[in-house]
Amino acid sequence: MAEKITIQKGKLVVPDCPVIPFIEGDGTGPDIWAASQKVLDAGVAKAYGGKRRIEWLEILAAEKAHRFTGEWLPQKTLAAIREHVVAIKGPLGTPIGGGFRSINVSLRQELDLYACIRPVKWVPGTPSPVVHPQRVNAVIFRENIEDNYSGIEWAAGTEQVEQVRGFLNGEMGCHLPEESGIGIKFISRAGSERIMRRALQYAVEQGRKTVTIVHKGNIMKYTEGAFKTWCYELAKKEFAALTVTEEEVWQGASVEGKILINDRIADNMFQQILLRPQEYEVLVCPNLNGDYLSDAMAAQVGGLGMAPGANVGDAAAIFEATHGNAPKYAGMDKMNPGSVILSGVMMLDYLGWSEAARLIESALGKTILQKTVTYDLARGIDGATELKTSEFGAAIIANMG
Numbered sequence: 001m002a003e004k005i006t007i008q009k010g011k012l013v014v015p016d017c018p019v020i021p022f023i024e025g026d027g028t029g030p031d032i033w034a035a036s037q038k039v040l041d042a043g044v045a046k047a048y049g050g051k052r053r054i055e056w057l058e059i060l061a062a063e064k065a066h067r068f069t070g071e072w073l074p075q076k077t078l079a080a081i082r083e084h085v086v087a088i089k090g091p092l093g094t095p096i097g098g099g100f101r102s103i104n105v106s107l108r109q110e111l112d113l114y115a116c117i118r119p120v121k122w123v124p125g126t127p128s129p130v131v132h133p134q135r136v137n138a139v140i141f142r143e144n145i146e147d148n149y150s151g152i153e154w155a156a157g158t159e160q161v162e163q164v165r166g167f168l169n170g171e172m173g174c175h176l177p178e179e180s181g182i183g184i185k186f187i188s189r190a191g192s193e194r195i196m197r198r199a200l201q202y203a204v205e206q207g208r209k210t211v212t213i214v215h216k217g218n219i220m221k222y223t224e225g226a227f228k229t230w231c232y233e234l235a236k237k238e239f240a241a242l243t244v245t246e247e248e249v250w251q252g253a254s255v256e257g258k259i260l261i262n263d264r265i266a267d268n269m270f271q272q273i274l275l276r277p278q279e280y281e282v283l284v285c286p287n288l289n290g291d292y293l294s295d296a297m298a299a300q301v302g303g304l305g306m307a308p309g310a311n312v313g314d315a316a317a318i319f320e321a322t323h324g325n326a327p328k329y330a331g332m333d334k335m336n337p338g339s340v341i342l343s344g345v346m347m348l349d350y351l352g353w354s355e356a357a358r359l360i361e362s363a364l365g366k367t368i369l370q371k372t373v374t375y376d377l378a379r380g381i382d383g384a385t386e387l388k389t390s391e392f393g394a395a396i397i398a399n400m401g
Contacts, residue, residue: 004084035341043400061077062092117140120140123306139283203259319346320343372392373386
C-alpha cells in the first residue's frame with residue numbers, strides 16, 4: 001500500500017512504497033522522464049526483490065501546467081511537494097529577457113529549498129575534454145535563495161527603476177546613468193550559515209576532508225566577503241572540534257583527523273578545478289558562483305547530460321535535471337537521460353535506498369563502457385553505437401542483470 005514520506009524529529013521516514021511526485025519537464029522532458037522512470041523502477045525492483053517500489057504521482061509545472069490549467073506553477077503542485085516531502089523533475093523551460101519568471105527559481109523560493117547540491121564525478125568511459133577527468137570528485141553546495149537569483153530588479157525606463165536610481169544617485173552618492181536596468185543582490189548571515197552547515201554535515205557524514213568556500217569577496221566585500229566570513233564563523237562555532245582552517249595549518253596546526261576549511265576567489269577557482277581538481281572535495285558557494293562552477297565542472301566529466309542535482313530544504317527536496325529542456329529535440333527520443341537518472345540515484349540515497357542507487361549507478365557505468373550511448377556521448381567515443389533515449393534506458397536495465 002502506497003504511503004507518504006514524512007519527517008519525524010528531523011529525520012526522513014520512508015515507507016516501502018512511498019508516493020513520490022514527479023514533473024516530467026518541458027521540451028525533451030517527456031522522453032527523458034519516460035526512460036528514467038523505467039530505470040529507477042527496475043533498479044528498485046531488482047535491489048529489493050519487489051518488496052519496495054515507488055508510487056509515482058504526476059504533478060504539473062511550466063508549459064504543461066499552463067496548457068492544462070492556465071497557470072505556470074499551480075498551487076496544487078507546491079502543496080503536493082510539501083505534502084509528500086520528496087519529488088523529482090525533468091528540465092523546465094525559462095524565457096531569456098522576458099516572459100514568465102523561472103519556474104526552477106520559483107520552486108526553490110516557494111519551498112525554501114535553500115541548498116542546491118550538485119555532485120560532479122566522472123563515470124569511466126564518458127568522453128571528456130580534459131586529460132584526467134577521474135581527478136574530479138566534488139560536491140557543490142550552492143546557496144539557492146539569495147544573491148543574484150533573488151530576482152530583485154527593475155527594467156530600464158520604468159517608473160520604478162527611476163525611483164531606485166534617483167535614491168541611489170541622490171541619497172547614496174552613486175552615479176548610475178540613464179536607461180539603466182538595476183538589480184540588487186543580497187546575502188544574509190542566516191542564509192550563509194545554513195548552506196555552510198549543510199555542507200559541513202555532509203563532509204562529516206561522507207568522510208570528506210576538505211571544504212572550500214568560493215566567493216568574490218575581494219571586490220564585493222559586504223556580500224560575498226561577508227559570505228566567506230560567516231561561513232568560517234559558523235564552522236568555528238558549531239564544528240570547531242572537527243575542523244581546522246588553512247590559515248591555522250600555515251601557523252602549525254595539524255590537519256590530521258580533521259576537515260580542512262579554506263577559501264578561494266571565484267575566478268581563481270575556475271583555474272583550480274582545471275589544474276588541481278583532486279584538492280577540492282566540497283565547495284560552498286553563493287548562488288551565481290555555484291551555478292557557473294557546477295556547469296564548468298560538469299563539462300570536465302562529460303557535460304550536463306551526466307550531471308545530477310538536488311534542491312534541498314529542511315522540509316522538502318526536489319531532485320532534478322541540471323540541463324535545459326532542448327526544445328528543438330522534443331519528441332525525437334534522442335537526448336541523454338543520464339542527468340535525471342543520476343538525480344534519481346541521489347534521491348534513492350536520500351531515501352536510504354542505497355542498494356538500488358549503487359545498482360543503477362553500476363549499470364549506467366557498464367552501459368557507457370560498452371559504448372552503447374546517446375548521441376551526445378557517442379560523438380566523443382570512437383566506435384560507439386548511438387542509441388535513442390529509450391534504448392539507452394533499456395540498455396541500462398539490461399545491465400542490471
